[in-house]
Amino acid sequence: MKKIILALIFVLSSSAVVAVEWVNGEIVRIDTARNRMVMKHEYIASIKMNAMTMPFGISSGLNVDAYKPGDKVRFQFKVVDGTLDVTVLEKLK
Numbered sequence: 001m002k003k004i005i006l007a008l009i010f011v012l013s014s015s016a017v018v019a020v021e022w023v024n025g026e027i028v029r030i031d032t033a034r035n036r037m038v039m040k041h042e043y044i045a046s047i048k049m050n051a052m053t054m055p056f057g058i059s060s061g062l063n064v065d066a067y068k069p070g071d072k073v074r075f076q077f078k079v080v081d082g083t084l085d086v087t088v089l090e091k092l093k
């Protein structure tokens, strides 16, 4: 029984850590000189933001050289001083 409880705790805690939010979007513009990009994004559940086109920051360490306007992507972000910085970016196939 103790083993089962420990296993359950492990599953619950690890799923909490792994639960990252992916948001689908489309790149509109990339401005690497200013570390900014504009994307059309879908509804973002975690911050209840409706779908819209808006600017994002590009997190340091994120390379966007392979991306261009029109690319369909999914991304993760963090909120920094009220702006959303893209931290992880992937092309959708």
Ligand SMILES: [Cu+2]
Binding pocket: 041, 049, 050, 051, 052, 053, 054
């Ligand atoms: Cu938005």
